[in-house]
Amino acid sequence: MYKDTNIRSLVKGFSWRLVATTTTIIIVYIFFGRLDLAIAAGALEWVAKITLYWAHERAWFKIRWGRKKIEPFNLWLTGLPLSGKTTIADAVYQELQKLDIPLERIDSKDIRELIPNIGFTRQERNAHMHRIGHLIKTLQNNSVSTVASFVSPYRESRKAIREMVKNNVVVYVKADLQTCQERDYKGVYEKALRGELENFSGINDVYEEPQHAEIIIESDTVSVEEAVKIIVKFIEKNYVK
Known part of the structure; x- marks a missing residue:
């Protein structure tokens, strides 16, 4: 069977955060009209949430609940x-x-x-x-x-x-x-x-x-x-x- 590596989880986290953080920057800029504040909020969110995503992904990888093994035939x-x-x-x-x-x-x-x-x-x-x-x-x-x-x-x-x-x-x-x-x-x-x-x-x-x-x-x-x-x-x- 296939196994997700750490680098795969990191790349998945990176690609998702790129989309999510860009959205955050746009929302902050629309509400406050300050590009510097929007970029700072986006940067902080990027570092925090990509780390949390990686930890969450690896934790679920170790949890067997909800997985179904495909028996070989x-x-x-x-x-x-x-x-x-x-x-x-x-x-x-x-x-x-x-x-x-x-x-x-x-x-x-x-x-x-x-x-x-x-x-x-x-x-x-x-x-x-x-x-x-x-x-x-x-x-x-x-x-x-x-x-x-x-x-x-x-x-x-x-x-x-x-x-x-x-x-x-x-x-x-x-x-x-x-x-x-x-x-x-x-x-x-x-x-x-x-x-x-x-x-x-x-x-x-x-x-x-x-x-x-x-x-x-x-x-x-x-x-x-x-x-x-x-x-x-x-x-x-x-x-x-």
Whole structure:
């Protein structure tokens, strides 16, 4: 979360006093017709009230009453390869940034570039999900929310994520296999069909559909813009009030 520094409080006090003191000088001059008296009154008020404002601001900073902590959440977008997870997650992340909350974007491609040779067997993928869960948990301990997009094809790994992190919101980006293949600009489905890629979800490995997803986006009929509105509305209603 963000914290106001002493210098920020001082600058806020300065800007406010500039407006308020100018008003005081004008009022004194109108009533007494003496510019010297008006300037003297303004100067005294400037020194006294900017000091009092700073003290008042710092005192309220230490008082927790009336504050509401924004609990960190984790948006977990799952679905078949090329179902639209990354595109939607990127757009949601951009929109949530407007809420001015601590937020990080985590994508499977970026993580696998950092940790090469992870592997794609069920055991290796489940172990990898535990690493991601630990990363998200660490970020949440520092009040940082996350938008994560992973195929995460196995129910046990998604269950592990839900148990490890707080306020986990599963978004199932649902698209049929044919739609995903039509979007195959990378040629990965063709490679999997030729047997060049092993453990490829939807072709030679399973994708187990989420049974308890908070949000389901049918990306073959729902536009990215509509998906973003649905997801952001859910977050605003449940976590950023």
